[in-house]
Amino acid sequence: MASLLSTPSSKAVIGTVLFKHPPTRFPPVSTTISFPSRFKCSAGQTGFFTRLGRLIKEKAKNDVEKIFSGFSKTRENLAVIDELLLYWNLADTDRVLDDLEEALLVSDFGPKITIKIVESLRDDIYGGKLKSGSEIKDALKRSVLDLLTKKGNKTELQLGFRKPAVIMIVGVNGGGKTTSLGKLAHRLKKEGAKILMAAGDTFRAAASDQLEIWAERTGSDIVVAEKEKAKASSVLSQAVKRGKEQGFDVVLCDTSGRLHTNYSLMEELVACKKAVSKVVPGAPNEILLVLDGTTGLNMLPQAREFNDVVGITGLILTKLDGSARGGCVVSVVDELSIPVKFVGVGEGVEDLQAFNAEEFVNAIFS
Numbered sequence: 001m002a003s004l005l006s007t008p009s010s011k012a013v014i015g016t017v018l019f020k021h022p023p024t025r026f027p028p029v030s031t032t033i034s035f036p037s038r039f040k041c042s043a044g045q046t047g048f049f050t051r052l053g054r055l056i057k058e059k060a061k062n063d064v065e066k067i068f069s070g071f072s073k074t075r076e077n078l079a080v081i082d083e084l085l086l087y088w089n090l091a092d093t094d095r096v097l098d099d100l101e102e103a104l105l106v107s108d109f110g111p112k113i114t115i116k117i118v119e120s121l122r123d124d125i126y127g128g129k130l131k132s133g134s135e136i137k138d139a140l141k142r143s144v145l146d147l148l149t150k151k152g153n154k155t156e157l158q159l160g161f162r163k164p165a166v167i168m169i170v171g172v173n174g175g176g177k178t179t180s181l182g183k184l185a186h187r188l189k190k191e192g193a194k195i196l197m198a199a200g201d202t203f204r205a206a207a208s209d210q211l212e213i214w215a216e217r218t219g220s221d222i223v224v225a226e227k228e229k230a231k232a233s234s235v236l237s238q239a240v241k242r243g244k245e246q247g248f249d250v251v252l253c254d255t256s257g258r259l260h261t262n263y264s265l266m267e268e269l270v271a272c273k274k275a276v277s278k279v280v281p282g283a284p285n286e287i288l289l290v291l292d293g294t295t296g297l298n299m300l301p302q303a304r305e306f307n308d309v310v311g312i313t314g315l316i317l318t319k320l321d322g323s324a325r326g327g328c329v330v331s332v333v334d335e336l337s338i339p340v341k342f343v344g345v346g347e348g349v350e351d352l353q354a355f356n357a358e359e360f361v362n363a364i365f366s
């Protein structure tokens with residue numbers, strides 16, 4: 001980081017797409033660095049951002065193993081279902097469904113979604129549609145998959161059609177916002193997009209240092225606040241202005257962690273959103289809420305509140321390489337109809353994957 005700050009001049013090695021230049025202390029520097037875009041079409045033309053969103057989703061290599069091991073605890077809790085269903089017979093249905101309900105609750109599915117799933121199974125069993133334990137298990141997996149795919153089907157980034165596309169990353173402290181932003185920058189850069197980061201976490205001095213490291217690591221440009229405790233909204237607004245003037249494709253906006261119960265901090269997010277939309281109509285194109293996958297059901301009130309205040313367009317579920325708690329994800333998607341767009345499976349630059357509902361269901365139900 002120190003070397004990045006002390007770099008006297010911008011360095012661009014065109015051809016190998018390696019970029020290194022110092023972070024901009026705004027007001028932004030006036031030099032524009034040209035970037036050889038690998039895209040055939042340019043932003044503003046139909047399809048640029050649609051294609052970018054699709055490529056990011058397709059190319060985020062899925063490491064099924066990591067997700068599978070991350071959900072071992074959830075899978076353990078749900079394993080009891082297999083035993084229950086092995087000896088199921090029609091006369092036993094109510095008892096088995098009570099135990100199944102218990103297993104879903106223990107696995108953080110939450111009461112609302114658990115009742116919904118169990119009652120639909122009960123109807124299908126007594127209606128004669130499900131005749132064996134394995135049919136019940138398949139129906140259970142299908143109903144979870146249906147919830148995830150029907151209510152959260154827009155898993156590709158929706159980046160609009162104006163340049164720059166703006167993505168805001170929000171969430172509580174320590175969830176993985178800055179890390180996810182860095183990984184996302186890496187994915188977008190790999191597709192040839194020109195990325196500008198905005199250090200909108202102005203509460204902690206160390207926060208912009210952390211983002212600068214990610215900027216250096218991914219070869220992205222960055223706008224940071226001139227002084228401590230600067231207004232986040234003005235940092236973001238400056239960054240988007242620079243993004244617009246200097247032809248950046250995507251501006252990735254980091255924000256401070258905040259408890260969803262802190263009214264004034266939540267209001268600050270509204271100010272950030274407004275400031276950005278004043279510079280580019282329609283921006284931010286995405287407001288991604290980062291949820292720590294190990295949190296459990298507390299992620300539901302968090303998601304609800306962030307969504308009420310700023311309108312969340314997608315979720316990034318982090319730390320699935322740890323001891324993640326799966327059921328609550330289904331509750332969030334079901335209640336808020338917000339898709340999970342990415343999952344974090346580690347701290348490295350490559351550890352961001354596109355969310356795949358089918359793999360998720362296979363990882364939580366053995």
Ligand SMILES: Nc1nc2c(ncn2[C@@H]2O[C@H](COP(=O)(O)OP(=O)(O)O)[C@@H](O)[C@H]2O)c(=O)[nH]1
Pocket residue numbers: 171172173174175176177178179180257290318319320321322343344345346347351
């Ligand atoms: N294991 C693991 N750690 C993560 C992941 N995402 C973030 N972290 C770690 O979680 C901590 C907090 O991340 P950070 O991005 O600073 O959170 P922020 O406060 O929301 O910006 C850091 O130590 C990250 O390295 C992930 O997907 N897996």
Ligand SMILES: [Mg+2]
Pocket residue numbers: 177178179201207254255257
């Ligand atoms: Mg952060």
